[in-house]
Amino acid sequence: xxxxxxxxxxxxxxxxxxxxxxxxxxxxxxxxxxxxxxxxxxxxxxxx
Amino acid sequence: xxxxxxxxxxxxxxxxxxxxxxxxxxxxxxxxxxxxxxxxxxxxxxxxxxxxxxxxxxxxxxxxxxxxxxxxxxxxxxxxxxxxxxxxxxxxxxxxxxxxxxxxxxxxxxxxxxxxxxxxxxxxxxxxxxxxxxxxxxxxxxxxxxxxxxxxxxxxxxxxxxxxxxxxxxxxxxxxxxxxxxxxxxxxxxxxxxxxxxxxxxxxxxxxxxxxxxxxxxxxxxxxxxxxxxxxxxxx
Amino acid sequence: xxxxxxxxxxxxxxxxxxxxxxxxxxxxxxxxxxxxxxxxxxxxxxxxxxxxxxxxxxxxxxxxxxxxxxxxxxxxxxxxxxxxxxxxxxxxxxxxxxxxxxxxxxxxxxxxxxxxxxxxxxxxxxxxxxxxxxxxxxxxxxxxxxxxxxxxxxxxxxxxxxxxxxxxxxxxxxxxxxxxxxxxxxxxxxxxxxxxxxxxxxxxxxxxxxxxxxxxxxxxxxxxxxxxxxxxxxxxxxxxxxxxxxxxxxx
Numbered sequence: 001x002x003x004x005x006x007x008x009x010x011x012x013x014x015x016x017x018x019x020x021x022x023x024x025x026x027x028x029x030x031x032x033x034x035x036x037x038x039x040x041x042x043x044x045x046x047x048x
Numbered sequence: 049x050x051x052x053x054x055x056x057x058x059x060x061x062x063x064x065x066x067x068x069x070x071x072x073x074x075x076x077x078x079x080x081x082x083x084x085x086x087x088x089x090x091x092x093x094x095x096x097x098x099x100x101x102x103x104x105x106x107x108x109x110x111x112x113x114x115x116x117x118x119x120x121x122x123x124x125x126x127x128x129x130x131x132x133x134x135x136x137x138x139x140x141x142x143x144x145x146x147x148x149x150x151x152x153x154x155x156x157x158x159x160x161x162x163x164x165x166x167x168x169x170x171x172x173x174x175x176x177x178x179x180x181x182x183x184x185x186x187x188x189x190x191x192x193x194x195x196x197x198x199x200x201x202x203x204x205x206x207x208x209x210x211x212x213x214x215x216x217x218x219x220x221x222x223x224x225x226x227x228x229x230x231x232x233x234x235x236x237x238x239x240x241x242x243x244x245x246x247x248x249x250x251x252x253x254x255x256x257x258x259x260x261x262x263x264x265x266x267x268x269x270x271x272x273x274x275x276x277x278x279x280x281x282x283x284x
Numbered sequence: 285x286x287x288x289x290x291x292x293x294x295x296x297x298x299x300x301x302x303x304x305x306x307x308x309x310x311x312x313x314x315x316x317x318x319x320x321x322x323x324x325x326x327x328x329x330x331x332x333x334x335x336x337x338x339x340x341x342x343x344x345x346x347x348x349x350x351x352x353x354x355x356x357x358x359x360x361x362x363x364x365x366x367x368x369x370x371x372x373x374x375x376x377x378x379x380x381x382x383x384x385x386x387x388x389x390x391x392x393x394x395x396x397x398x399x400x401x402x403x404x405x406x407x408x409x410x411x412x413x414x415x416x417x418x419x420x421x422x423x424x425x426x427x428x429x430x431x432x433x434x435x436x437x438x439x440x441x442x443x444x445x446x447x448x449x450x451x452x453x454x455x456x457x458x459x460x461x462x463x464x465x466x467x468x469x470x471x472x473x474x475x476x477x478x479x480x481x482x483x484x485x486x487x488x489x490x491x492x493x494x495x496x497x498x499x500x501x502x503x504x505x506x507x508x509x510x511x512x513x514x515x516x517x518x519x520x521x522x523x524x525x526x527x528x529x530x531x532x533x534x535x
């Protein structure tokens with residue numbers, strides 16, 4: 001059991017890294033999407 | 049409905065509509081047979097290909113037979129569903145069908161019956177073919193196997209009929225239908241191939257009864273749910 | 285079915301939807317946007333530091349502080365999809381449909397994360413990246429159900445039809461969750477039994493709860509922003525339609 005605990009850290013680090021990549025990645029996607037839709041909505045209003 | 053009718057009379061009228069829709073679909077299929085032939089050919093090919101992939105060892109093939117049979121039924125049957133609605137999409141047939149008086153769910157049940165009959169006809173060929181190719185002996189409890197076949201097919205078709213009503217009217221229906229349908233069918237696949245496998249093996253552990261109960265519950269739940277959901281799918 | 289461009293795009297009039305887009309900078313959302321990441325960082329940091337290595341799992345237990353909250357919140361998101369789908373079919377409010385869509389997307393992201401984390405945990409624990417465990421397998425099936433839901437949304441153009449169809453798929457999908465779980469569980473137990481010892485260390489359970497709440501805040505923020513984007517898209521589509529329509533009327 002102790003041997004397993006010793007090499008557990010790479011897996012723990014990987015798990016938290018994946019979590020943060022997913023959370024930040026999705027946040028970036030949301031920001032980009034919001035910006036894009038704001039821009040195109042402004043353009044339509046000008047067009048009219 | 050125009051005339052004031054009692055509940056049983058109106059149910060009778062709805063049942064008549066169900067049969068009329070089923071008959072219409074089966075007649076269209078009987079006249080062309082193109083769909084049936086294609087689906088049977090596909091089923092035969094899948095059976096051969098699984099055989100190639102799994103290897104010629106007779107014992108291994110026999111153990112895999114139940115699972116392969118159900119995968120073949122699912123993969124070939126899914127081809128038939130979109131066709132059932134494609135006919136309706138041509139020349140505005142669906143709009144006309146919707147203009148007829150009566151309940152919308154009668155259309156669903158009619159199509160369900162027609163599709164079940166269709167998949168059964170495919171199974172009439174697939175089943176003996178599987179037995180021959182995978183060295184399966186005639187099972188002692190063949191009546192139970194038949195029951196599993198009925199229950200599994202019903203659950204599969206209940207969802208397939210509903211989802212193909214959506215998929216056939218979307219963009220890229222060929223991809224969408226399996227993507228929507230197959231995850232929902234995981235219980236059917238597990239229970240049906242589990243029951244079939246244990247029945248083919250003599251059912252020494254009595255596993256098959258639990259699986260048959262699960263299949264029956266799945267069928268009951270999803271026939272009711274799909275009949276209810278169909279009105280929203282077909283609305284416009 | 286011929287697409288009829290003269291049909292109104294959706295049940296909600298622009299006058300209802302427009303202020304909602306503008307009011308997206310609601311104080312509660314701004315507050316949550318700051319609070320959610322802080323809560324996640326704080327609860328992760330605290331419980332990584334505070335939790336002693338588990339008797340059975342060792343430091344691997346720390347993976348549970350992200351794996352379990354992700355799973356709980358994924359299920360919560362799909363429950364949210366179910367509620368909003370029912371609400372859509374009942375009230376025919378376009379906003380319910382968009383809320384369901386936002387929930388499904390965020391839920392799919394969290395389910396994907398749950399699966400990857402389960403795999404990372406499973407490798408050192410069981411020695412394999414994947415095991416056909418009932419919970420893991422039914423989570424994978426759930427993930428596929430909602431991938432299908434999102435694909436259906438992506439491949440249907442008419443907003444009103446898309447809303448009805450995806451509501452039906454969302455409800456049937458939720459209905460299937462317990463059946464899938466039961467079938468996979470029986471399938472497992474008929475072959476072999478695999479039981480995990482439960483850990484009852486209070487630090488551990490509190491760690492799960494705190495991290496779950498932090499993730500819940502993230503879930504809310506994600507759904508809110510995704511909903512906002514979808515609403516903006518819907519309003520934009522309607523504007524484009526009106527513009528095209530007025531041009532057609534003029535000529």
